[in-house]
Amino acid sequence: MLALCGLTLLPTPATAIESPQLTGSLRSLNLASRPAPAGGLPESRLSSNSLRLTADGTAWSGWQVEAAIEHRLLWTDPGRLLPQPEQQINRRADLDHDWRHADHWTSQLQIDRLSLRKRFAKLDLTIGRQAFGFGRILLFSPLDLVLPFAPEALDKETRNGIDAVRTTAHYSLDGQLGGLLIWGDRVRHNSLLATWSDNRGGVDLLAVAGRLRSRPVVGFGLAGSLGSLGLKGEVALYQGQRTSRPDGDLHDRFAIGAMEGWYRFASGITLVAQYLYNGPGVGTPADHPRAALSAPLREGLTFLLGRHYLLLAPSYEPHPLATLQGLLIWNLEDDSALFRPSMILNLHDNLDLELFWTGVVGGKPRPSAPGFPSTPTSEFGLRGANAGLWIRYFF
Numbered sequence: 001m002l003a004l005c006g007l008t009l010l011p012t013p014a015t016a017i018e019s020p021q022l023t024g025s026l027r028s029l030n031l032a033s034r035p036a037p038a039g040g041l042p043e044s045r046l047s048s049n050s051l052r053l054t055a056d057g058t059a060w061s062g063w064q065v066e067a068a069i070e071h072r073l074l075w076t077d078p079g080r081l082l083p084q085p086e087q088q089i090n091r092r093a094d095l096d097h098d099w100r101h102a103d104h105w106t107s108q109l110q111i112d113r114l115s116l117r118k119r120f121a122k123l124d125l126t127i128g129r130q131a132f133g134f135g136r137i138l139l140f141s142p143l144d145l146v147l148p149f150a151p152e153a154l155d156k157e158t159r160n161g162i163d164a165v166r167t168t169a170h171y172s173l174d175g176q177l178g179g180l181l182i183w184g185d186r187v188r189h190n191s192l193l194a195t196w197s198d199n200r201g202g203v204d205l206l207a208v209a210g211r212l213r214s215r216p217v218v219g220f221g222l223a224g225s226l227g228s229l230g231l232k233g234e235v236a237l238y239q240g241q242r243t244s245r246p247d248g249d250l251h252d253r254f255a256i257g258a259m260e261g262w263y264r265f266a267s268g269i270t271l272v273a274q275y276l277y278n279g280p281g282v283g284t285p286a287d288h289p290r291a292a293l294s295a296p297l298r299e300g301l302t303f304l305l306g307r308h309y310l311l312l313a314p315s316y317e318p319h320p321l322a323t324l325q326g327l328l329i330w331n332l333e334d335d336s337a338l339f340r341p342s343m344i345l346n347l348h349d350n351l352d353l354e355l356f357w358t359g360v361v362g363g364k365p366r367p368s369a370p371g372f373p374s375t376p377t378s379e380f381g382l383r384g385a386n387a388g389l390w391i392r393y394f395f
Contacts, residue, residue, distance in 0.1 A: 020057035020065075024395050026050070029154070031388035037364045041384065047075040052158070054113065061118075066130070068113035068161070079103025089213070089299055090147055090162035090191075091129070092183035112161045124168040129161040132180065134195055135234055136204060136223040139274045139311045142234045142256040143219050145212055146182065146191065150303040151276075151311060151329055152338060154354070154390055174199035180210075189213045189299075206234070213299060214241050215249070230262035238279075242295065250294045254279035256302060267316075274311040281307045285334050285363075285376040305379050308332040321346040329380075336362025336378035350394040357387040 029048045033041065054068040076082060084098050085108055095111040115128030135141030140151040149156045164182045171177065178195040193210035206221035219236035235257035242248025260274040280296035281304055282288065288305045296302045312328040323344045330337040342356035362381030365374035376382055 018058045020055045022053065022055055024051070024053040025158075026391075026393045026395075027052075027155070028391045029388065030390075031386055033386035034384040036382060036384040041081070042078065043384075044081055045077045046081070049073045052112070059116070064117040066113045066115050066117070068111070069109070070112050071107065071109045073105070073107045075104055076106075077104060082106075087185050088160060088162075089185055089189050090160075090164075090182055091185060092163045093129070095129070114161075122170045124166075124170075126164075126166045129163055130166065131159040131161055132164065132166065133159055134206070134208060135221060136206065137221075137232050137234050137258055137260045137274065138262070138272055139260065139313055140258060140276055142236045142258050143206055143208055143221050145208070145217065145219065145236055145256075145301065146180075146193075147300065148302075152303075152327060152340065152358075154356070172198070184213060193217075208236070212238070212301075215239055228263065232258075232260045232262075234258055246290070246293055247298065248295050250280065250282065250291060250296075254296075256280070269314055269316045271315075272311075272313040274309075276304075276309040276311060278302055278304045278307050278309060281305050283307055283333065285378055288376045288379060288382075289373075304329075304331075306331045306333050331362075331379045334362065334378040336360070336380035338380045338383070352392045354390040354392075355388075356390070357385070359385045 027050045029046075031046045033044045033046070035041065035043045050070055050072040052068060052070040054066070056064070056066050059065045074082070080103050084100065084106065085096070087094055087096065095114070097109045099107045101107065111129065113129055113131070115126055115130040117124065117126040132146055133144055134146070135143030137143075141148060147160060147162060162182055164180055166178065166180045168176055168178045175198040176196070180191070180193045180195065182191040184190050191210070191212045193208055193212065196207040198205050203222055203224035207219065209218040211217065216239040217236060219234065221232070221234035223230075223232040225231060235255060237255045238253065240249035240252045240254060243250065243252055255277065256279050257277045258274055260272065262270070262272050264270045280291070280294065280302045282291045283306070291297060291305045297305075308331070310328070310330045310332060313326065315323060315325045317323050325342045325344065327340045328337060338358065338360050340356055340358040342354055345353045347353050360380040360383045362378030364381050365376050368374050
């Protein structure tokens with residue numbers, strides 16, 4: 001019902017758009033989780049359901065308009081399992097509204113896109129709330145530094161909007177120079193970045209430099225192939241900020257880098273493999289609580305606590321309407337791992353069902369003296385297993 005009320009906001013931008021194209025999606029994620037060890041999250045159930053509507057079209061003088069509104073309804077058992085969502089770090093304008101309905105139900109209505117775009121000769125200009133992604137690596141891209149997806153994220157199709165002004169200059173068939181100014185939720189979270197991409201001899205070349213939420217950053221990447229083997233490499237180098245504060249960066253300088261390979265075997269199995277160096281992390285599990293409270297984790301710059309990882313993502317299509325997938329995230333320092341087998345079924349046109357199970361292996365936390373928190377001995381040993389289904393319908 002709240003989603004239907006939210007639709008009344010859509011005609012405002014839509015009526016100003018000539019011949020708007022209206023699209024949308026319905027999504028439902030339903031999850032049952034086992035309790036995490038040593039006082040973590042209890043045994044729980046969750047149902048997250050969202051309705052998203054998007055309008056695209058031409059407004060005036062050739063300006064292209066994109067507007068999107070999304071309503072999310074969340075049920076949890078036990079109640080109040082998750083905190084109310086906070087304003088996103090890459091957004092200055094607060095265009096969200098949150099409700100709590102008793103203990104078990106919460107909902108949020110947000111404007112996720114609201115932007116104007118126009119092309120002047122070889123220059124593109126986009127103003128407003130928009131999506132932005134950079135980098136070529138699939139599993140976790142170090143150059144996708146503004147708002148990266150978590151490596152275990154189920155939904156990598158819809159990227160949250162950011163409040164920004166973006167320019168892109170095209171100087172050849174593949175060459176692009178870009179500039180991005182982001183207004184964060186506070187002044188020190190503003191970002192100013194320059195980007196470059198080109199293709200030389202069949203190899204994609206990438207570079208980014210500037211300030212990301214007060215941190216100086218520079219990054220480089222390339223993507224190409226050797227025969228049927230796809231290869232990609234990316235690295236981003238940061239100058240740490242506020243390192244003396246518990247909620248700042250842990251290191252004066254740190255890097256996030258990755259190498260990824262893609263290969264399709266004759267059997268039809270496709271394998272993506274990645275080595276990831278996670279510089280914002282720490283070398284010993286006992287320091288994981290410090291890493292979890294640090295700025296890179298709180299800002300979503302990274303999602304992992306250690307430093308060295310192997311990621312594997314095999315997939316196989318036994319039938320045109322069914323795909324088997326897997327994901328492994330292995331912490332090479334403490335030998336803990338997260339693994340997730342899944343199956344995606346195409347039930348009808350634009351209707352998919354994904355069934356998955358997430359398991360973890362790793363040392364459990366070591367008990368401490370009474371009244372003191374336990375000591376972690378591995379990263380993924382802190383988590384509990386879960387299973388669920390995810391339904392997606394696009395219209």
